Amino acid sequence: MLKAFDTLFNKRDYAAAERFWSDRYIQHSAHIAPGRDGLFDLVRSLPDTLRYENQLILAESDHVIAHGRFSGSGRPAAWIAADVVRFENGKLAEHWDVLQDEATAAESQSGLPMFGDRFPA
Template sequence: MSTPEQNKELVLTAFDTLFGKRDYAAAEEFWSEDYLQHSRHIPPGREGLFNLVRALPAALRYDNQLAVAEGDYVMFYGRFSGTGETASVVADVVRVENGRLAEHWDVWEDEATRAESASGLPMFADHFPHGRAR
């Protein structure tokens, strides 16, 4: 059985492999063939996720701000950008089983500009993204 720290590293590496490097063959080693997807934005299964990423611009970027793990669950707080649209701030929860990503849930929201932020604070990191700070 893996530790929560090992699970965090596994999921961080998996995300970098798929979203950063776009190495689908290597990503297959991280995602279970029976991967369950509980997302409003992502089609079912591993192939649904991979096909969505294939359809996104090559400039897609994932930046992680926070990773928390407990048992077999890992929660990431990060930003997806580079799609030509408003960046999205996402909380991802992944369940790890037998050393592979087995199940996923997310909460997904468009990143607010300074003008859109009721608090006046950025949603991600300590600054508003370049080009979105109106």
């Protein structure tokens, strides 16, 4: 999953990314059009500054959950994401996400950052 995310979101290598995503990919995100093409088209529409960073990854059976940050998308705040992926035949087959704008130190009720050990600049 981490190699797939790096290939698509950071390297923007769409041909290589096709090896990781099923051609029958099911997309449950409210922010992304259906299928692999919907995801790839979304990434194509975003600035080249888009970056994905991972902090934590958990796997059980054919499901993986990655806690990460999507920054450089042109939005006012980075998105902190919990991406849930189901694998089938070694490829990303289905996806759900939970997204939240990254809080600054002034916005954080807990006084702790949402990602890593520092607040965004």
